[in-house]
Amino acid sequence: MTRGAATSIPLTGGARVAWNRALELWGVHMHDAELRPGAARGAPAWFTFPPSITVDTDMVRELGGAAELESVFAHELGHHVLAPSTRIDALKIRHQLARSLVASGAETVRDEDVALLSNLWTDLLVNARVGLLQRRRDGEGAEPGIVRLGRALYGASRDSSSRLWWLYLRTYELLWHLPAGTLAIPQPPEAPRPAAVRSRIIDVPLEKIPERFREQEAALRAARREAERVAAELDGAITTHPMLDADLLAGIVRAFAADPVGGALRFGVLAAPYLVEERRAGDGAGVPGGQCAADDAPATAGELGRVLADRRLHGAMPDRAGRTGDEPGRGQRLDVARTLELYAASDPDVVIAAWYRAQAAPWVRPVTQRIPTRPAFDLPGPLETWESGDDLADLDWAATLQAGADVVPGVTTRRRSWIDDEPEPQEGSVELDLYIDSSGSMARPRTGSPAVLAGMILALSVLRGGGRVRVTSFSGPGQVAGGDGFVRDPARVVGDLAWYFGGSTSFPLDLLHRRYAQLTPPRGGERRHLVVLSDDGLTSMFGDGNEPFAGVAAATRGKLTTGTLVVLAWARRIEPLARAAGYDILYLERMDDAPGVCARLAEVLHG
Secondary structure, three states, rough: OOOOOOOOOOOOHHHHHHHHHHHHHHOOOOOOEEEOOOOOOOEEEEOOOOOOOEOOOOHOOOOOHHHHHHHHHHHHHHHHHOOOHHHHHHHHHHHHHHHHHOOOOOOOHHHHHHHHHHHHHHHHHHHHHHHHHHHHOOOOOOHHHHHHHHHHHHHOOOOOOOHHHHHHHHHHHHHHOOOOOOOOOOOOOOOOOOOOOOOOOOOOHHHHHHHHHHHHHHHHHHHHHHHHHHHHHHHOOOOHHHHHHHHHHHHHHHHHOOOOHHHHHHHHHHHHHHHHHHHHHHHOOOOOOOOOOOOOOOOOHHHHHHHHOOOOOOOOOOOOOOOOOOOOOOOOOHHHHHHHHHHOOHHHHHHHHHHHHHHOOOOOOEEEEEEEEEEEOEEEEEEEEEOOOOOHEEOOOOHHHOOOOOOOOOOOEEEEEEOOOOOEEEEOEEEEEEOOOOOOOOOOHHHHHHHHHHHHHHHHHHHHHHOEEEEEEEEOOOOEEOOOEOOOOHHHHHHHHOOOOOOOOOOHHHHHHHHHHHOOOOOOOOEEEEEEEOOOOHHHHHHHOOOHHHOOOHHHHOOOOEEEEEEOOOOOHHHHHHHHHHEEEEEEEEEHHHHHHHHHHHHHOOO
């Protein structure tokens, strides 16, 4: 963001009066707004976090709003007081709107599209509230200053060909009780026609392509034709009804006046199709005006964790009338690939970690080991006489001196007796040694991996119970990644889970041997669980192709509390080998079943 080289001017005179009135309108206190004439940011005013407001007074004057500086200030204050109010809520609103774009058929989640919808939604909430507050203060007969400011700011864009902008202006007319045609033209612009899709299929006869490439070329052309057909269907599926949608949108603004995050999805369901419609038509006009949200810092790991933990961001997608229905709808949540698009400015490893943790959270059941054998601290009982020959450490001097000024052993000396209590339960030591197949037949973590999600469910269940986890990702010979030790750091765990090689499948028996050869079987409260997640090729765990280590898995099983293999159902050729070595097998009909299976496994491990 470039704000130009403009310098600030003092907040004095009429500007000071306008600022104070805006503060009183909202009933808040805040440090002074910054006046920067000629800042040339594209909007007359903008806000940032931590709370800060900047106004380009030159641009306000050029747009005809100099007489309504109070409403300019009140609008920007409203972004800090009401919507989005905090940076976390701003990120949540953006996330909800990205979901609506995906559900509307957007091919990619573009930052400028999300930012535009976010600005429109929060502006509607803020301006509706400012109008209400000004009517209460000035009386019903007086026109609110925010309405006069709207007339000035929106007059130049009245004839815009953007149907989304018409919808936005018409909604203000309904919210501010203005006659139709006051801000927007009486009838909405016509729907844009989708731009002609240029076929990407090269019209070269297949017989002119070398024979060894013909089959692949034919398959590629068929896939492209199908993609173009689907794109054409999506263009035809977009339905927008501006007159009706304006009424619906005004109702959403009123209903969600105090819940910007909850209402953002409902707003997006109505508004996103217009934006997708314009993008597909190649409409260069777009929505007029600039955006007043100037906070573009990347989301941090902590912020992503808080945002993605909000269950409102994972609920069912409503229809235009607000109904969610019984069946899951398209775009209920952003998959990991779309989430990476939305948070493109953030560290991708941090985004992936936050996404998998959020998806795993509803499945997590803490795994603990209860050992009711630790004696409890004794309860204090009544005082007794301390006799000569008793341990001097047992002498209770405070009670002895209270019994008399003279200390007479066996007469005035006292000791405290103790009563045995019930044994206290004790948390045992739980360790999860998790091995995940990252060969080429497994889904990539960046596109959504059920195995990684399943591993995260198990790992978090152990970590939440106070245990430790070690994750090892493996593929072909020599392709091994992960920590050497057990950790309690979820970020480290998901980072190891998300490692991907994409090679063949060969279980690292040499590593398993080094880790367990010198260990003794679990003692006392120790519990060691070994879990392997794979789809095929796991016969290598029992020496297939690695005969010198053929006995390692069986020897390791004697050092474990449990050993479990979670594999696809068609990989049953490992069953006799696994059973002989003492390992349990949980079969999957498809890898998408892995999260549910591992959630149940966590309950079993809990005992």
